[in-house]
Amino acid sequence: MSSRAKGRRNELLARDLFLAELGISLKPDLDQYRSNDRGDLIPASDETDWPFVIEVKSRKDGWTHDKTWWEQVTRAANAQKKTPVLMYKFDRRDWRFVIKLDTVNDALSGQHSHNDDYLVTLDADAFFYIAREILS
Numbered sequence: 001m002s003s004r005a006k007g008r009r010n011e012l013l014a015r016d017l018f019l020a021e022l023g024i025s026l027k028p029d030l031d032q033y034r035s036n037d038r039g040d041l042i043p044a045s046d047e048t049d050w051p052f053v054i055e056v057k058s059r060k061d062g063w064t065h066d067k068t069w070w071e072q073v074t075r076a077a078n079a080q081k082k083t084p085v086l087m088y089k090f091d092r093r094d095w096r097f098v099i100k101l102d103t104v105n106d107a108l109s110g111q112h113s114h115n116d117d118y119l120v121t122l123d124a125d126a127f128f129y130i131a132r133e134i135l136s
Contacts, residue, residue: 037079053077097127107133
C-alpha cells in the first residue's frame with residue numbers, strides 16, 4: 001500500500017473515531033493540497049467555532065511522534081488561530097494524541113501555565129475527555 005493510500009485510510013479511521021466519540025462528523029480538508037497551513041480533518045458542516053486543527057499521521061513503527069509532525073500542525077493551528085491536535089499511530093498500535101499542556105489546563109481549570117512548550121501525549125480516552133470539556 002502506498003504511503004498516500006495508508007494516510008488516507010488512517011484519516012478515515014480518525015474521522016470515524018471522532019464521530020463515535022464526539023458525535024461530530026469530520027471530512028478530509030481538500031484545501032490542504034492547494035495551500036499550506038491546513039490540517040487533515042475539518043467538520044463536515046460549517047462549524048465556525050470548531051476549535052481544533054487536526055493532523056493525522058501514521059508510521060510502521062516507533063515509540064513517539066516525530067517533531068516535524070508537531071511543527072506542521074502547530075504552524076497550521078497558529079495560522080488559523082486554533083488549537084493544534086496531532087493524532088498518530090504506529091501499525092498494530094492504538095491512536096495517540098499530542099496537545100499542549102496549556103490546552104489541558106485550560107479545559108480542566110481555566111488556567112494557563114503561559115508556557116506553550118510543554119506537550120502531553122494522551123490515549124484516545126483521555127484526549128476525548130479533554131475535547132468534550134473544550135467543546136462544552
